[in-house]
Amino acid sequence: MDRYNFKIVENKWQEKWQKSKVFKAKIDKSKKKFYCLEMFPYPSGKIHMGHVRNYTIGDVLSRYKSLKGFNVMHPMGWDAFGMPAENAARENNLDPKEWTNENISTMKKQLKRLGLSIDWDREISTCSEEYYKHQQLFFLELFEKGLVYRKENYVNWDPVDQTVLANEQVIDGKGWRSGAIVERKKLNQWFFNISKFSEDLLKGLDELEEWPNKVKIMQKNWIGKSFGCEISFQTEGELPVKEIKCFTTRPDTLFGFSFLALSVDHEISKYFSKDKEFLKFRDACSKTGTTEEAIAIGEKIGFKTKLLAINPLNPNQKVPVFFANFVLMDYGFGAVFGCPAHDQRDFDFAKKYNLQIKTVVKPDNENDNFEVKDKAYSGAGVLINSEFLNGLKVPNDSILKTIDILEKKKLGKKKVNFRLKDWGVSRQRYWGCPIPIAYNENGHVMPIPKNQLPIKLPENVNLNSKGNPLDSENEWKNIIIDGKKCIRETDTLDTFVCSSWYYLRFCSPKEEEYGFTQDEINYWMPVDQYIGGVEHAILHLLYSRFFIKALGFKNNNFKFTEPFKGLFTQGMVCHETYKDQNNNWLSPEEVELVENQYRKKNDPTNKVKVGPSESMSKSKKNVIDPEKIIENFGADAVRLFILSDSPPEKDVQWSEQGMLASYKFIQKLWLLNEKVKKKIKLDIKEIYNNSDLEKFTNQIINKYTYNLENFNYNVIIANIYEIYNFLNKEVDKNINSETLKKNYRKILILYLPVIPHFASECLFDLEYDDKFDWPKVNANFLKEDKVDFVIQINGKKRAILKENKDIDQESLLVKIKSNKLSEKYLKNKSINKIIFVKNRLINLIINE
RNA sequence: GGGCGAGUGGCGGAAUUGGUAGACGCGUUGGUCUUAGGAACCAAUAGUGCAAGCUGUGAAGGUUCGAGUCCUUUCUCGCCUACCA
Numbered sequence A: 001m002d003r004y005n006f007k008i009v010e011n012k013w014q015e016k017w018q019k020s021k022v023f024k025a026k027i028d029k030s031k032k033k034f035y036c037l038e039m040f041p042y043p044s045g046k047i048h049m050g051h052v053r054n055y056t057i058g059d060v061l062s063r064y065k066s067l068k069g070f071n072v073m074h075p076m077g078w079d080a081f082g083m084p085a086e087n088a089a090r091e092n093n094l095d096p097k098e099w100t101n102e103n104i105s106t107m108k109k110q111l112k113r114l115g116l117s118i119d120w121d122r123e124i125s126t127c128s129e130e131y132y133k134h135q136q137l138f139f140l141e142l143f144e145k146g147l148v149y150r151k152e153n154y155v156n157w158d159p160v161d162q163t164v165l166a167n168e169q170v171i172d173g174k175g176w177r178s179g180a181i182v183e184r185k186k187l188n189q190w191f192f193n194i195s196k197f198s199e200d201l202l203k204g205l206d207e208l209e210e211w212p213n214k215v216k217i218m219q220k221n222w223i224g225k226s227f228g229c230e231i232s233f234q235t236e237g238e239l240p241v242k243e244i245k246c247f248t249t250r251p252d253t254l255f256g257f258s259f260l261a262l263s264v265d266h267e268i269s270k271y272f273s274k275d276k277e278f279l280k281f282r283d284a285c286s287k288t289g290t291t292e293e294a295i296a297i298g299e300k301i302g303f304k305t306k307l308l309a310i311n312p313l314n315p316n317q318k319v320p321v322f323f324a325n326f327v328l329m330d331y332g333f334g335a336v337f338g339c340p341a342h343d344q345r346d347f348d349f350a351k352k353y354n355l356q357i358k359t360v361v362k363p364d365n366e367n368d369n370f371e372v373k374d375k376a377y378s379g380a381g382v383l384i385n386s387e388f389l390n391g392l393k394v395p396n397d398s399i400l401k402t403i404d405i406l407e408k409k410k411l412g413k414k415k416v417n418f419r420l421k422d423w424g425v426s427r428q429r430y431w432g433c434p435i436p437i438a439y440n441e442n443g444h445v446m447p448i449p450k451n452q453l454p455i456k457l458p459e460n461v462n463l464n465s466k467g468n469p470l471d472s473e474n475e476w477k478n479i480i481i482d483g484k485k486c487i488r489e490t491d492t493l494d495t496f497v498c499s500s501w502y503y504l505r506f507c508s509p510k511e512e513e514y515g516f517t518q519d520e521i522n523y524w525m526p527v528d529q530y531i532g533g534v535e536h537a538i539l540h541l542l543y544s545r546f547f548i549k550a551l552g553f554k555n556n557n558f559k560f561t562e563p564f565k566g567l568f569t570q571g572m573v574c575h576e577t578y579k580d581q582n583n584n585w586l587s588p589e590e591v592e593l594v595e596n597q598y599r600k601k602n603d604p605t606n607k608v609k610v611g612p613s614e615s616m617s618k619s620k621k622n623v624i625d626p627e628k629i630i631e632n633f634g635a636d637a638v639r640l641f642i643l644s645d646s647p648p649e650k651d652v653q654w655s656e657q658g659m660l661a662s663y664k665f666i667q668k669l670w671l672l673n674e675k676v677k678k679k680i681k682l683d684i685k686e687i688y689n690n691s692d693l694e695k696f697t698n699q700i701i702n703k704y705t706y707n708l709e710n711f712n713y714n715v716i717i718a719n720i721y722e723i724y725n726f727l728n729k730e731v732d733k734n735i736n737s738e739t740l741k742k743n744y745r746k747i748l749i750l751y752l753p754v755i756p757h758f759a760s761e762c763l764f765d766l767e768y769d770d771k772f773d774w775p776k777v778n779a780n781f782l783k784e785d786k787v788d789f790v791i792q793i794n795g796k797k798r799a800i801l802k803e804n805k806d807i808d809q810e811s812l813l814v815k816i817k818s819n820k821l822s823e824k825y826l827k828n829k830s831i832n833k834i835i836f837v838k839n840r841l842i843n844l845i846i847n848e
Numbered sequence B: 001g002g003g004c005g006a007g008u009g010g011c012g013g014a015a016u017u018g019g020u021a022g023a024c025g026c027g028u029u030g031g032u033c034u035u036a037g038g039a040a041c042c043a044a045u046a047g048u049g050c051a052a053g054c055u056g057u058g059a060a061g062g063u064u065c066g067a068g069u070c071c072u073u074u075c076u077c078g079c080c081u082a083c084c085a
Helices: A007-020 A051-066 A083-092 A096-113 A129-144 A196-205 A211-224 A251-256 A267-272 A276-288 A292-297 A345-352 A396-408 A518-524 A539-552 A628-632 A635-644 A656-681 A692-708 A713-730 A737-753 A756-767 A809-817 A820-828
Strands: A033-038 A071-073 A149-159 A164-165 A184-194 A226-236 A243-248 A259-262 A302-309 A316-323 A334-339 A381-383 A413-415 A437-440 A445-447 A478-481 A483-487 A529-533 A569-571 A573-579 A591-595 A595-600 A603-607 A609-615 A786-793 A796-804 A833-839 A841-846
Touching: A007 A096, A007 A635, A033 A051, A033 A518, A051 A071, A051 A529, A051 A569, A071 A251, A083 A096, A129 A149, A129 A539, A129 A656, A149 A316, A149 A518, A164 A184, A196 A211, A196 A539, A211 A539, A211 A569, A226 A251, A226 A381, A226 A396, A259 A345, A267 A276, A267 A302, A276 A302, A276 A316, A334 A539, A334 A628, A396 A413, A437 A478, A437 A529, A478 A833, A539 A713, A628 A635, A628 A656, A635 A656, A635 A713, A635 A756, A656 A713, A656 A737, A692 A713, A692 A737, A713 A737, A737 A756, A737 A809, A786 A820, A796 A809, A796 A820, A809 A820, A809 A833, A809 A841
Parallel strands: A033 A071, A033 A529, A259 A316, A529 A569, A786 A841
Antiparallel strands: A149 A164, A149 A184, A226 A243, A226 A302, A226 A413, A259 A334, A302 A316, A437 A445, A437 A483, A478 A483, A573 A609, A591 A595, A595 A603, A786 A796, A833 A841
C-alpha cells in the first residue's frame, strides 16, 4: 500500500478550503455565534513555534465549535506598527512599510500552510490607512469625551530607542526592548484617562468567569485599590508651607507617628532647588532608585528638612519632615506618614536616622507592655499607647473609628486610592499611528477636523535623523486649519492602542465610515474565546478592556461590557540549549548525538554542553523553524505534536523524537484507514461482535468531547492513540460492515479539529461528502452490563470482581463469600461494617 | 518582601465528584522480519521479592471505611510583582 502523501493531501484540502471559502463568517442570527480569536502576530519576518502552538490551539477550538453547529468567526490580522520595522528599515535602508508588508506576505503563506480555518477575507493590518484612520477618529472622540488629555510630566526616557516608555514597559529600571537604563525627562505627553475607570475595570473582573484566576489577580494588583484616609498634616518651619497631605491605609497608628517623608519630586522640593546638598541627594535617589540591587537591598536614605509636622491627634507632638528615596511621587500625594513600629519600611528608616519607635499595636496574646524591638509588627491586635483610641481592635475597628474621628475634627477624610495611572500614549517614533492633533501659533491644541482624516504617514522619510523622524518632515508638519498656520503633533500612538480595538475591527473589516458597525459588533462581540500568551496579562488586556469602556462611555449602544468573555493563556515552546567548547550558543541543527554524547556536527572533538530547556529564543539559538518542520513532516503531524506532550496552558518541550513519532503515527493511521476501508468493502452482514465497537465509539466520543471542552488537548491526542490501539485490533474481527462504517465515520469526525487534512481525506474517501456534525453520544451504548467492583478489606484493595451492573450489596456479598477471597480473608472473621458504593466498590471492615 | 502555581516511573504527562494511581506517548529491554536500519511488527517496562505479597504521588501529621485529590505544618522549584504609604 502507498504511504500517506501529506504534501498532496494537505495541498489539495487547503486549495479546496480556500476556493469554497468554508471559513467565511457571515452574520446568521438563527445560529449561536462563536468568536474565536488568537492574539494577532507582529510581522517580524517568519512565524515561530509559539505561533504554531497558539494558532493550532485556536484552530482546534474553532473547528470543533463549527462541527458543534456554532456560527464561528475565526479571523487573523497583523499588529503591524512598531519599532522593529523602523529599526530594520534603518539598518537595511528600506521603507518600513515594504519591510512590514513583505513579512506579512511570508507569514501569511506560512500560516496558510498550517491549514488554519481562518476567514482571510477579514484580514486586517494595523499599519494600513484603512485601519488607522478609524483609530484617529476614536482618538478625537475620546478627546471630545474628555478621556484624552495632554500634560507635562516626568517620563521614562529610553536613551537608546530615543523614546518614552510607559511604566509597564520599564522592567527593573531598563527599557523592555532596548535594555538601556531608563532616564527621567520632563515632556509634554498625551494620556488616556484609564484611571477614570479604575473602579469599573476592577469590578468588571468579577464577571469574567472564564478567565484564569491568575490573570484576574494580576490585573487586580495592577489596579491596586486601597482603602484609607487622606490626612492634612499642619507644618511649622522656615518654609512658606502650611500643610502636607498624605494618604494612609493605617490612620489608626497615628500615635506611633515619628516622621513624615516626601518624594524628591514633591512640590515642596521647589524650595530646595538651589540647595546643593538636596540636589546631590536627589541625584543619589534617581540612581539607586531604579537598579535591581538597590531595590533588593532596599536601603532607605533621607534628607532632613527643617520643617516639622504636627500630629493631628496630638498637637503637642512635632516630628521631622524628610525627603526620602522610597516615596513615589505618583502614588497617593507623594508623601508618607511614618509609623516605624508597624511598618517594616518605616522601621528601617527610623533605625537609620535614630527616630522614635513607639509601639501602638499589640498582638492579642501580648500584654500592654508589648514593645516592638527588631522588626515592625504589622499584624492584627489591639491599639495601645494611643490615648482615646486605646482598646480598639486592629485592623478593622481601629481604622474605621480613627477615620471617623479625623473626619469629625476635619483633619482628614476617607479615601480610596488606586495604583493604576493614566496611560501615556505618545511615542517619539515614525512607524506608528499619527495623532490627529495640531498646534496653532500660540501652542494651543487644535484637533484635526474629522473630515481631514486620515492623517497619513509621510513616505520616504529620513529615518537616520536623531529622535523622531517626523520632527524633520517640515512639509508634512506644517498645515492650515481654518485658514491658520498650524504644526502637526509629531508623536505617534503607542502600538498598544492599535491592539486595543482590533477585535472590533474584525467584525466590520471593510466598513469605511467608522471602525465598526453597531449591528456587527453587537452580533459577534464579545470574543468568546481569546487565546494568547500570559505576557499580555496586564497591559494589552487591560487596555482593551479600557477601550470598550471608553468607547461605550456616554454611548449606550454596546450590548457588552467586556471584550473577552473567555481567556486562555498558553505556555511557551521550549528547547534544550547548547554551547560548544568556546561557550558559543549552538542551534539544534549544529549538534548531533553520538553514543550518548552530544557533539558539534562536522567537528567530532567538540563536545557540546547541554543546558536547560528554555523558551525558544534567537539569542540562545534554541529555535526550531516551523517552516522546515512542516515541509518535512506535514502540517497535520506538526499540529498533532505541538498539542500532544503537555497541557496547552503549560510550557511544552520541543522534542525531535516526539515530532517524528507524531509523523509516524499519521502513517499508521493511514494504514489503519486502508485496512478499515477494505473491511467495509467486504460487505459483512453478520451482527456478530459489534457491540464492543459501538460501546467503544460512544465511550470515546464522550471522553473526547469532555477533554475538548476543557482544553485538555494533550489528552485528546492520547484519546486518538487509544482509538488507534483499539480499532487496529478490532478491525480484524468479523464486524458488520454497516456498523463499522457508521462508527468509523464518527471517529474520523473526532480527528477533524486536530488533523483536518488527514481526516477530511479519509472522510471524503468514505462518504464523498464534506458536511459533518459532531457525533452525538448514544447513551444506550454507554451502559455496561458488567462492572468491575473493587473489593476492599479494611480499606485495602484485595480483588476486582466483574459483576452485573446495579447489583445490590447483599448479592455482591454472596458472590464474595463464594469466592476464594473469602477463604483467605474472611474465614473466622466477623464483618463489622460494610461500605458499599454502587457500581464501584465494596469495603468490608473486619476484626483482624 | 508580597502574590500565584506546581512537586506523580528514566522522561513528558493521565487520573470529571475523595473510590482500581501511572491512561497515552517518548525512551529502554527482549523477540520477529530484514543485506542493513534512526524502518515495521510483537512483548515487557513504578520499586522490591521466586512467589503470595509488601512499599509507593516532595516530607511530616490530620480528617475518612477509603486521600495524588480535603485540612494543618514544612521543604523544593517555577512564574509574576516589587519601597503602593
